[in-house]
Amino acid sequence: MIESFLTGAAGAGIVAVLGNLLMWALQRKATKEDKKDLKIAERLETQEKETQVIKAGLEAILHDRLYEQCTKYIKKGEISSSELKNVEYLYTSYHDLGGNGTGTTLFERTKALKLSEETDN
Numbered sequence: 001m002i003e004s005f006l007t008g009a010a011g012a013g014i015v016a017v018l019g020n021l022l023m024w025a026l027q028r029k030a031t032k033e034d035k036k037d038l039k040i041a042e043r044l045e046t047q048e049k050e051t052q053v054i055k056a057g058l059e060a061i062l063h064d065r066l067y068e069q070c071t072k073y074i075k076k077g078e079i080s081s082s083e084l085k086n087v088e089y090l091y092t093s094y095h096d097l098g099g100n101g102t103g104t105t106l107f108e109r110t111k112a113l114k115l116s117e118e119t120d121n
Contacts (some may be wrong), residue, residue, distance in 0.1 A: 010098050012074060015096060020085055027094050030069065034068065045075035055097055055098075059094060059097040059099050062090055062093055062097065062099065062101070062103075063094055063099055063103050065089045065090050066087065066091055066094055066099075066103045066104060066106060066107065067102065067103070068088065069083075069086070069110075070106035070107060070109065070110045071106065073087070073113055074106070074109055074110060074113065076080070077114065078113050078114045078115065078116040079110060079113045079114075079115065079116060080115065080116050080117065080118045081118065082118060084110070084111065084113075087107065087110055088107075088111075090106040091104075099104060
């Protein structure tokens, strides 16, 4: 009877040790995967920040070009259809990036200008 008790206890001990080893191995694997996922998440966050900076920079450049072109034609008092198409192209990209306000006001004023004859520049 003592032998069966010892055998049972040894078996239970072995099962417990194996269970603990298995849990340790699974936790270690999860930790490696968690670290890998964390690195991926950090890279994605960095890329998202860079994308936002690039987007803001591009929006600023488009705003500058739109402002320059619109004020030029508003001062002139007229615009040709090809010039208007170019300004509209700038405005559409600017607006799609989230630009509004001054750019929209200038574009609306430019669209309202008298159309001039096309000229070769």
